[in-house]
Amino acid sequence: MRALPIRLPAETDFRSRLRSAAVTARVGTWLGICFTICFATGLISHYAQNVSQPIPFPTNPSWGYRVTQGLHVVTGTAAVPLLLVKLWTVYPRLFIRPPKNARRLLLEVLERGSIAVLVAGAIFQLASGLANSAQWYPWTFSFRATHYAIAWITIGALVVHIAVKLPIIRGALTSDVEDTAYDRPTATEDGPISRRGLLRTTWLAGGVAVLVTAGSTVPMLRRVSVFGVRSGDGPAGIPINKSAAAARVAPAATSSAYRLTVAYGEQEVSMTRGELLAMDQSSESLPIACVEGWSASGTWTGVRVRALLDLVDAPPGSEVRVVSLQESGPYRQTVLQGNFADDDRTLLALSLNSEPLALDHGYPARLIAPNRPGVLQTKWVSRLEVAA
Amino acid sequence: MRTTRVVVGTIGVVVGAFGVWLLLSRQDVDQLVDAAVWLAAGVILHDGVLAIATLLIGALVLPLLPRAARAPAVVGFVVLGSVTLLAVPVLGRFGARPDNVTLLDRDYVVGWVALAAVIVVTVIVASVLRSRAGGAHGPRPGGRRRPHRA
Numbered sequence: 001m002r003a004l005p006i007r008l009p010a011e012t013d014f015r016s017r018l019r020s021a022a023v024t025a026r027v028g029t030w031l032g033i034c035f036t037i038c039f040a041t042g043l044i045s046h047y048a049q050n051v052s053q054p055i056p057f058p059t060n061p062s063w064g065y066r067v068t069q070g071l072h073v074v075t076g077t078a079a080v081p082l083l084l085v086k087l088w089t090v091y092p093r094l095f096i097r098p099p100k101n102a103r104r105l106l107l108e109v110l111e112r113g114s115i116a117v118l119v120a121g122a123i124f125q126l127a128s129g130l131a132n133s134a135q136w137y138p139w140t141f142s143f144r145a146t147h148y149a150i151a152w153i154t155i156g157a158l159v160v161h162i163a164v165k166l167p168i169i170r171g172a173l174t175s176d177v178e179d180t181a182y183d184r185p186t187a188t189e190d191g192p193i194s195r196r197g198l199l200r201t202t203w204l205a206g207g208v209a210v211l212v213t214a215g216s217t218v219p220m221l222r223r224v225s226v227f228g229v230r231s232g233d234g235p236a237g238i239p240i241n242k243s244a245a246a247a248r249v250a251p252a253a254t255s256s257a258y259r260l261t262v263a264y265g266e267q268e269v270s271m272t273r274g275e276l277l278a279m280d281q282s283s284e285s286l287p288i289a290c291v292e293g294w295s296a297s298g299t300w301t302g303v304r305v306r307a308l309l310d311l312v313d314a315p316p317g318s319e320v321r322v323v324s325l326q327e328s329g330p331y332r333q334t335v336l337q338g339n340f341a342d343d344d345r346t347l348l349a350l351s352l353n354s355e356p357l358a359l360d361h362g363y364p365a366r367l368i369a370p371n372r373p374g375v376l377q378t379k380w381v382s383r384l385e386v387a388a
Numbered sequence: 389m390r391t392t393r394v395v396v397g398t399i400g401v402v403v404g405a406f407g408v409w410l411l412l413s414r415q416d417v418d419q420l421v422d423a424a425v426w427l428a429a430g431v432i433l434h435d436g437v438l439a440i441a442t443l444l445i446g447a448l449v450l451p452l453l454p455r456a457a458r459a460p461a462v463v464g465f466v467v468l469g470s471v472t473l474l475a476v477p478v479l480g481r482f483g484a485r486p487d488n489v490t491l492l493d494r495d496y497v498v499g500w501v502a503l504a505a506v507i508v509v510t511v512i513v514a515s516v517l518r519s520r521a522g523g524a525h526g527p528r529p530g531g532r533r534r535p536h537r538a
């Protein structure tokens with residue numbers, strides 16, 4: 001009687017010639033491009049959220065952060081099918097038996113270790129990023145700190161991986177995709193599709209992934225983005241991230257006792273919303289671009305922040321502490337850097353798209369500045385403060 | 389080439405080590421343990437569940453299909469499978485909040501059914517066209533009837 005055929009497969013059991021370095025290198029190139037864009041735009045987003053900015057984050061172009069953060073999420077989403085296909089092509093390598101020679105064993109352990117780090121990091125970044133973009137946090141670690149740290153680890157492991165595989169990558173990319181020079185000896189069986197077909201399928205899957213999600217940030221795709229996190233609807237035509245109910249600000253925000261206080265050292269001025277509305281009003285068309293990747297553009301009307309700071313003679317270039325009515329939360333207080341505070345387009349907005357600001361958009365008054373992460377566009381503002 | 393590889397590899401190690409320092413220095417132990425669980429779970433779920441499920445589908449389902457349908461079915465499976473996986477957070481609506489109707493404000497299940505329908509119809513149409521073309525675009529020159537292997 002034959003033994004049960006249940007055993008750990010060997011590398012040689014995998015026969016499909018689709019699982020070839022010729023395919024891996026090509027998919028890997030585009031995956032590397034996606035990861036590089038994700039990493040670069042992630043660094044931009046991380047820096048934009050830093051309180052201390054030795055090199056001031058630019059206020060131009062006003063849509064800059066909308067584009068970089070949109071790209072971050074779009075390239076991360078497109079990377080999902082690329083990563084899955086790439087891992088599929090190299091899956092047999094998981095079952096290579098370790099060499100007996102001690103030196104080669106050490107090299108093998110090091111190489112496999114770097115790949116384990118790369119695979120774990122890549123899956124973690126894509127999974128946690130996708131969950132975050134849908135505001136799902138089924139973990140206890142800090143998303144921002146962990147996603148940022150593991151981005152560095154993953155990119156480091158990717159660079160090591162490229163260094164290790166450089167001869168194969170070069171060889172595979174400079175020869176035809178059907179070339180068998182880098183194939184495993186047993187990988188000789190035709191698959192149901194050709195290698196070119198598999199590559200085209202992978203690009204197609206990446207493209208579909210983008211089309212069905214990117215509507216959250218690209219308005220023209222809204223109708224086809226069946227998996228978009230937001231349809232783009234909301235009060236005054238703009239979605240919201242944190243509601244007044246979640247921030248527990250409704251009583252304070254709607255109270256007749258509400259005053260905006262502007263302070264520079266000992267000097268203080270307090271104003272009602274009516275008094276703010278009586279000041280010179282400016283209108284600016286600016287996007288609200290969230291770190292989760294969705295964005296929408298609106299026309300905001302209100303008082304220039306610089307005009308408010310002038311009421312207390314705060315000098316140009318002053319950094320402003322913006323305080324919200326929220327009683328708790330990491331973004332109850334934010335710092336508005338001097339170059340943002342002085343920009344003419346930076347407003348304490350009182351209305352959006354010709355409607356009074358909705359409570360969920362930050363009524364009675366909110367900050368809106370060009371080229372800034374949405375999480376720093378503080379809502380329900382009660383105090384603008386410049387240290388003397 | 390050797391020097392280039394050593395230099396590039398060293399840069400990678402330094403960049404990765406910086407990330408490890410970032411990871412370990414900014415959170416407490418409980419949070420780090422949770423991050424480690426997530427890191428390991430991703431690899432285990434892929435290598436141990438997803439990859440094996442894909443192998444089984446390839447070995448068990450593919451041979452049941454008419455030959456002309458196999459290539460379109462593989463294309464449809466890769467597209468629908470990967471896109472379904474990345475849509476898990478919205479399909480499950482795990483982040484939905486009663487106080488924010490602008491978040492996750494689509495019927496994602498209907499969206500999935502529509503996407504799946506488009507893909508399935510495309511696969512069927514492509515299969516019929518291929519079968520009418522008389523195997524000119526058949527998957528295997530020579531037309532051996534061997535079940536597809538992994």
